[in-house]
Amino acid sequence: MSEKPWSGAFTQPTDEFVEAFTASIDFDKRLALQDIAGSRAHARMLGRQGILSEADVEAILDGLEAVREEIEAGEFPYSVALEDIHMNIEARLTERIGDAGKRLHTGRSRNDQVATDFRLYVRDEIDAILAKLARFRAALVDTAEREADTVMPGFTHLQAAQPVTLGHHLLAYQEMAERDAGRLRDARRRVNLLPLGSGALAGTTFPIDREWVAQELGFDGVTENSLDSVSDRDFAVETASACSLVMAHLSRLAEELVMWASPQFGFATLPQSFCTGSSIMPQKINPDVPELVRGKTGRVNGDLMSLLTLLKGQPLAYNKDMQEDKEPLFDALDTVRGSLKVMADMVPGIAFHRDALRKAASAGFATATDLADYLVRKGLPFREAHEVVGKAVRHCIDHGLELPDMDLATLQGFSGVIGEDVYEVLTLEGSVSARDHIGGTAPDQVRAAVERARRRMEGE
Ligand code: ARG
Numbered sequence: 302m303s304e305k306p307w308s309g310a311f312t313q314p315t316d317e318f319v320e321a322f323t324a325s326i327d328f329d330k331r332l333a334l335q336d337i338a339g340s341r342a343h344a345r346m347l348g349r350q351g352i353l354s355e356a357d358v359e360a361i362l363d364g365l366e367a368v369r370e371e372i373e374a375g376e377f378p379y380s381v382a383l384e385d386i387h388m389n390i391e392a393r394l395t396e397r398i399g400d401a402g403k404r405l406h407t408g409r410s411r412n413d414q415v416a417t418d419f420r421l422y423v424r425d426e427i428d429a430i431l432a433k434l435a436r437f438r439a440a441l442v443d444t445a446e447r448e449a450d451t452v453m454p455g456f457t458h459l460q461a462a463q464p465v466t467l468g469h470h471l472l473a474y475q476e477m478a479e480r481d482a483g484r485l486r487d488a489r490r491r492v493n494l495l496p497l498g499s500g501a502l503a504g505t506t507f508p509i510d511r512e513w514v515a516q517e518l519g520f521d522g523v524t525e526n527s528l529d530s531v532s533d534r535d536f537a538v539e540t541a542s543a544c545s546l547v548m549a550h551l552s553r554l555a556e557e558l559v560m561w562a563s564p565q566f567g568f569a570t571l572p573q574s575f576c577t578g579s580s581i582m583p584q585k586i587n588p589d590v591p592e593l594v595r596g597k598t599g600r601v602n603g604d605l606m607s608l609l610t611l612l613k614g615q616p617l618a619y620n621k622d623m624q625e626d627k628e629p630l631f632d633a634l635d636t637v638r639g640s641l642k643v644m645a646d647m648v649p650g651i652a653f654h655r656d657a658l659r660k661a662a663s664a665g666f667a668t669a670t671d672l673a674d675y676l677v678r679k680g681l682p683f684r685e686a687h688e689v690v691g692k693a694v695r696h697c698i699d700h701g702l703e704l705p706d707m708d709l710a711t712l713q714g715f716s717g718v719i720g721e722d723v724y725e726v727l728t729l730e731g732s733v734s735a736r737d738h739i740g741g742t743a744p745d746q747v748r749a750a751v752e753r754a755r756r757r758m759e760g761e
Contacts, residue, residue, distance in 0.1 A: 461665030
């Protein structure tokens, strides 16, 4: 046999640089175990259908097992000349078992083979990321429960807006992560369909049984159209897109943690095991982990763009362009896995400084809306109440006061309907506990939301 499994029609050897340029073995060796699983199922199906003899099937299965052991032991002789993982494994199999190895590719093409391997790989990765997401979500929920009563400033435009509870703030991220999990599960439904049997593009002349292979490999069904099957990478785009959103959410949390850990905010201290120092400034304890997570978001977005751009403009069906699908998605999956792990590990160890959070919530007139709502309850139309409170705030700014610092007479100067009971609504606890409905920031609502989130996670 000549070195290349496809060289029959060639009269010139491959250019040396082209050999390396066109090879994918350096990165698609990751698909080795999926390739062997796919080949096992394919070989057994060929045997069941009477396309291969039982003896050949037996030899192929034993040979593939030996190759698998070689790979797991780190002893497989990967060859760039053999281009990709598919031809590497097939050639090694044939080296070991002879002619039976050459029959394995009956009724199959690398085009449906690679699509199958890639889908198997992505399916497993989605499951692994879902497990990591679940850990991250549990960390958020547990911390939210612990901090259900902790009052902090809620921001819009990064300006103090209204007091919220830290538990409520953290649960916002659990909601994002829950949607991320839903998107990944949804993508998985379209990932988990078997393209094998589509051949190079048109199907195969052999009496194959695709349903059987699908079942063997744990697919939910088979893909419908052979042309589409070998050229569809929507599943990769969808998965990368879900990864991008995971990173967007992690990055927003990371950004807040970086700010909160700065002495200027002083809201939180990150565990030192997740920080690093400076080579010149001895005082520095830097929040590198959230910064890196924020930074890595860019590369995952880039991965998504690579995949989208890869697909655009490719005529049906398979084109070699497709080989470029792997590195971006591998990178996105690796990055998301690592980022989720490190954030899930870090969150439970963050020390939140309740006094500083409280102090910050007390500044910046965060209970101004509560005062306006109070006036509405006393009969003022909301727009008038807004105006009255605006004037009161202006008075405070001019005199260096916060709203509760004004005495009753001063407050009554802004509106005669104000009574002694106004001070209750100006407290932080009064403000948060008054928002006592589903979705609101009241501590009791946070505790109820924690319970609901836990129950939903158990049901997933
Ligand atoms: N290494 C290729 C890929 O990753 C496998 C399929 C190649 N098929 C072909 N006819 N060149 O897409």
